[in-house]
Amino acid sequence: MSAVYILIGASLLVAAGFLIAFLWAVKSGQMDDRVTPAYRILFDDEPKNSESNNNSSSQTHDQEKKEHN
Amino acid sequence: MRTMPAIVDTVEDLVCYHCGERCEDGSIRKEEKYFCCEGCKLVYEVLEENNLCTYYNLNDTPGAAKREKVAGKRYDYLDDPEISEKLIEFKSDQLFKLSFFIPSIHCSSCIWLLENLYKIDERILNSRVDFPAKKVFIKASPTIKISEIVEILDSIGYEPRLSLDELEQKDTKSLNKSLYLKLGVAGFAFGNIMMLSFPDYLSITDSVESFMPFFNIVSVLLSLPVLFYSSSGYFISAFKGLKKKYINIDFPLSLGIAALWGRSIYDIFVLHEQGYMDSFAGLIFFLLIGKVFQNKTYEYFNFERNYKSYFPISITRRGKNGHEEVIPLSKINVKDRILIRNNEIIPADSILINGIGNIDYSFVTGESLPQVKEKGEKVFAGGKQTGGVIELEIIKEVSQSYLTRLWNDFIVSKDHDSGLINFSNVVSKYFTLGILAVALLGVLLWYQAGVVQVLSIVTAVLIVACPCALALSAPFALGNSLRIFGRNHFYLKSVKVVENLSHTDAIIFDKTGTLTENQEIDILFVPEGTAGNLNLVADGNFHPNLGRKIEDGSAKTVRIGDLAKATFKNSLHPLSKAIYRYLSEFEDLKVDSFMEYPGKGGEAFITGRSVLFGSPAFVKGENEKSENLEKSENSEKFVKFENLEVPENSARSEKSEKSEKNEINATTSVTGSKVYLSVDNQIIGYFKIENKYRKGVQAILKEVKKKNEVFILSGDNDSEKENLIKFADSKNIRFNCTPVEKMEIIEELQASGKKVLMVGDGLNDAAALSKADVGVSLSDDLMNFTPASDSLLHGDSLQHLPKFLAQARSTMTVVRTSFVISTIYNLIGVSVALAGLLSPLFAAILMPISSISVVIFTTLGTIFTAKHNGLKI
Numbered sequence: 001m002s003a004v005y006i007l008i009g010a011s012l013l014v015a016a017g018f019l020i021a022f023l024w025a026v027k028s029g030q031m032d033d034r035v036t037p038a039y040r041i042l043f044d045d046e047p048k049n050s051e052s053n054n055n056s057s058s059q060t061h062d063q064e065k066k067e068h069n
Numbered sequence: 070m071r072t073m074p075a076i077v078d079t080v081e082d083l084v085c086y087h088c089g090e091r092c093e094d095g096s097i098r099k100e101e102k103y104f105c106c107e108g109c110k111l112v113y114e115v116l117e118e119n120n121l122c123t124y125y126n127l128n129d130t131p132g133a134a135k136r137e138k139v140a141g142k143r144y145d146y147l148d149d150p151e152i153s154e155k156l157i158e159f160k161s162d163q164l165f166k167l168s169f170f171i172p173s174i175h176c177s178s179c180i181w182l183l184e185n186l187y188k189i190d191e192r193i194l195n196s197r198v199d200f201p202a203k204k205v206f207i208k209a210s211p212t213i214k215i216s217e218i219v220e221i222l223d224s225i226g227y228e229p230r231l232s233l234d235e236l237e238q239k240d241t242k243s244l245n246k247s248l249y250l251k252l253g254v255a256g257f258a259f260g261n262i263m264m265l266s267f268p269d270y271l272s273i274t275d276s277v278e279s280f281m282p283f284f285n286i287v288s289v290l291l292s293l294p295v296l297f298y299s300s301s302g303y304f305i306s307a308f309k310g311l312k313k314k315y316i317n318i319d320f321p322l323s324l325g326i327a328a329l330w331g332r333s334i335y336d337i338f339v340l341h342e343q344g345y346m347d348s349f350a351g352l353i354f355f356l357l358i359g360k361v362f363q364n365k366t367y368e369y370f371n372f373e374r375n376y377k378s379y380f381p382i383s384i385t386r387r388g389k390n391g392h393e394e395v396i397p398l399s400k401i402n403v404k405d406r407i408l409i410r411n412n413e414i415i416p417a418d419s420i421l422i423n424g425i426g427n428i429d430y431s432f433v434t435g436e437s438l439p440q441v442k443e444k445g446e447k448v449f450a451g452g453k454q455t456g457g458v459i460e461l462e463i464i465k466e467v468s469q470s471y472l473t474r475l476w477n478d479f480i481v482s483k484d485h486d487s488g489l490i491n492f493s494n495v496v497s498k499y500f501t502l503g504i505l506a507v508a509l510l511g512v513l514l515w516y517q518a519g520v521v522q523v524l525s526i527v528t529a530v531l532i533v534a535c536p537c538a539l540a541l542s543a544p545f546a547l548g549n550s551l552r553i554f555g556r557n558h559f560y561l562k563s564v565k566v567v568e569n570l571s572h573t574d575a576i577i578f579d580k581t582g583t584l585t586e587n588q589e590i591d592i593l594f595v596p597e598g599t600a601g602n603l604n605l606v607a608d609g610n611f612h613p614n615l616g617r618k619i620e621d622g623s624a625k626t627v628r629i630g631d632l633a634k635a636t637f638k639n640s641l642h643p644l645s646k647a648i649y650r651y652l653s654e655f656e657d658l659k660v661d662s663f664m665e666y667p668g669k670g671g672e673a674f675i676t677g678r679s680v681l682f683g684s685p686a687f688v689k690g691e692n693e694k695s696e697n698l699e700k701s702e703n704s705e706k707f708v709k710f711e712n713l714e715v716p717e718n719s720a721r722s723e724k725s726e727k728s729e730k731n732e733i734n735a736t737t738s739v740t741g742s743k744v745y746l747s748v749d750n751q752i753i754g755y756f757k758i759e760n761k762y763r764k765g766v767q768a769i770l771k772e773v774k775k776k777n778e779v780f781i782l783s784g785d786n787d788s789e790k791e792n793l794i795k796f797a798d799s800k801n802i803r804f805n806c807t808p809v810e811k812m813e814i815i816e817e818l819q820a821s822g823k824k825v826l827m828v829g830d831g832l833n834d835a836a837a838l839s840k841a842d843v844g845v846s847l848s849d850d851l852m853n854f855t856p857a858s859d860s861l862l863h864g865d866s867l868q869h870l871p872k873f874l875a876q877a878r879s880t881m882t883v884v885r886t887s888f889v890i891s892t893i894y895n896l897i898g899v900s901v902a903l904a905g906l907l908s909p910l911f912a913a914i915l916m917p918i919s920s921i922s923v924v925i926f927t928t929l930g931t932i933f934t935a936k937h938n939g940l941k942i
Binding site for chain 2: 001008016018036
């Protein structure tokens with residue numbers, strides 16, 4: 001039965017992981033605009049030149065978050 | 070994709086490929102695409118050049134109408150270090166970041182285009198749109214200047230709004246963020262503590278007895294962040310309330326929270342029993358959900374706008390040696406010469422030096438037509454120039470100008486947080502006293518059982534009496550009504566406004582721009598005179614007066630309307646333009662010659678006939694005639710075709726507030742103006758200019774009059790008196806009110822115990838709106854300028870005002886009812902506690918049941934009443 005100690009510890013760790021993910025998401029501003037991403041996902045990528053651009057834009061977005069933190 | 074027909078039969082079918090406006094004719098085109106104006110075509114060309122035509126595939130006609138090509142708009146001033154410093158949010162060697170507010174963002178095409186700015190200029194590294202906030206966040210390399218970015222935005226039809234206020238705006242989101250963080254922590258703790266409490270719920274604690282101390286200790290650890298972080302707001306608020314010597318709802322809540330936690334600690338560590346940690350974390354979790362619901366506000370509407378959000382950041386000054394320089398508005402001084410271009414706003418009271426002013430005061434007074442000003446005349450801050458460039462000499466500093474002074478002196482921000490009148494806080498005071506009395510009763514009842522037992526009873530009472538359901542009912546009922554109001558285009562600043570709205574018993578309406586349409590006027594042609602030897606013959610049913618044909622045998626037969634149309638087409642006066650639009654159904658005639666006499670009117674020769682228009686004195690030609698006329702119709706204003714005549718009583722002494730205001734209104738008001746028309750020296754009649762009332766105004770006023778005292782305060786003259794008497798008691802209609810007088814009337818009403826709701830629109834209502842218990846800013850474009858107030862109402866939704874008031878009252882009834890329900894829960898709990906039977910399990914069941922049932926009741930209650938009151942839900 002002493003496995004319960006480990007199990008509860010593990011479950012708390014998992015739950016804490018989600019809590020930290022949530023706190024990070026709120027703090028980094030992911031919840032600030034809940035409308036635009038819904039539109040953005042519907043835009044078709046243009047085959048010719050957009051792929052590299054999209055990558056670079058998401059990279060810069062990550063950078064921005066780091067700067068925020 | 071839409072294709073245009075190759076052969077276009079009627080020009081009416083043509084809509085602009087860019088913005089969807091109707092094209093006047095098919096003359097502006099590029100390949101098979103037609104445009105309404107050069108501005109739209111230009112935007113299209115820029116996008117086509119940069120391979121950005123996906124913009125037009127995502128939505129039909131996604132553009133915002135440009136209307137006119139603003140040539141050479143200059144943004145150089147943005148590169149001024151002082152201004153650019155305020156604009157730039159972050160700067161490094163590789164990039165800088167800044168954001169712009171762009172009011173014209175409205176669809177997915179806008180998002181797509183603005184996020185593809187890098188295709189137009191690769192120095193813009195990345196751009197992101199926040200759609201609801203109508204903002205674009207731009208990252209650019211330092212090689213590009215801010216002015217260049219703004220020029221790009223402008224060239225594709227997304228001109229950012231740049232104002233002093235925009236620069237000084239603070240981030241308001243941080244408060245909401247911390248609430249979500251607290252909620253997350255509380256939710257996490259709640260779920261885990263509940264899991265650890267399962268043995269207790271299932272009554273199997275005996276079989277897992279060896280684990281119970283471990284479970285309890287983990288629960289205590291989990292409860293710590295909830296106590297010190299998540300619930301901190303309640304303790305702080307209760308403490309603040311006590312400091313101000315009143316008991317708010319957070320006081321009994323804090324008492325309950327503290328008792329719950331303290332008792333659990335005692336039970337766990339001293340008695341080695343189950344605590345109430347699950348109830349504790351759950352309580353905080355539910356309370357915070359209520360708070361999130363209550364704090365849901367319309368972040369993207371600005372309720373605090375002042376003149377700063379309206380005035381530009383910078384202004385073009387003409388230096389002594391004649392060269393132009395762009396300087397920040399704050400650096401401007403009296404006697405400076407400034408240049409105001411088309412669509413720019415006059416920042417300070419000044420004298421017109423050069424050019425013809427065509428000044429639109431609609432933001433200030435709600436008046437619809439622009440006002441013509443000539444050299445040497447005074448112009449007031451807040452007007453917007455339409456037309457050519459004018460040169461002004463400043464006579465008062467920005468902060469000393471009439472409107473700004475009004476703002477600085479009289480606008481007091483209401484302290485919305487004091488909440489003394491707040492219903493739930495009043496209730497909570499008695500509630501707290503009640504709890505303390507019951508707790509005392511418990512002490513007396515269990516006096517003989519010893520200190521430990523007495524303490525356990527007292528804490529049990531405090532725990533179950535914690536007004537959790539009570540604290541939730543108001544946020545959910547008010548919050549839900551706030552949401553319903555928003556659906557019906559009535560946006561409240563906070564839930565407290567709902568409560569204030571329900572107490573309203575006096576309603577004040579501004580006239581111009583509120584009861585009347587802002588941008589529209591009614592024109593009426595009234596026949597007058599005998600027409601002499603002009604034999605007028607009716608032309609069927611077509612326009613009984615203007616459609617009459619002149620048949621005197623001599624020249625070509627024409628209709629009066631045709632003559633008038635051709636005449637007014639040539640006149641530059643705003644009134645003439647309005648009349649010309651009114652006459653659109655008539656035919657175009659060739660004009661042989663045209664003369665305009667500023668200040669009087671004009672004369673045209675068409676098909677051999679002479680047509681005169683303008684003030685009666687001018688049109689009637691003879692002095693004695695006009696004198697008679699003026700005597701007989703003294704109360705009415707005539708159009709003086711340069712300046713609408715200023716009533717006698719406001720002779721231009723600029724000393725007093727009253728005369729200054731009269732001047733501003735008299736010079737802008739066209740209500741009741743008359744433009745006379747004569748053909749071959751025979752008076753035919755006059756065009757009467759009237760305000761156009763909003764749809765259903767009479768019905769609204771009739772409806773609200775049943776339960777409220779209704780006032781109409783107009784800054785205008787009394788030419789509309791007859792119309793307004795239909796709407797309200799004549800003793801409640803006041804004309805020629807200064808902004809300060811409007812405010813004083815509200816003060817008087819408040820002194821006599823009335824709760825006043827004020828509906829207004831212009832800057833001149835700002836003082837009154839801030840003074841009223843509920844200030845409602847009416848606007849047809851809410852993203853545009855509205856004066857600071859408690860709520861924003863879309864112009865089309867004014868007709869729902871009675872429904873909004875009814876819904877506010879119903880909401881408060883729902884709140885009261887739910888208070889009764891939650892009190893019943895508390896009574897049950899308290900009697901159990903007094904009997905000494907409160908177990909952790911009982912608390913864990915009663916608390917969520919009472920909270921959830923109250924939440925369901927209030928939500929359904931407000932939805933039901935909204936349906937009943939005829940509102941969209």
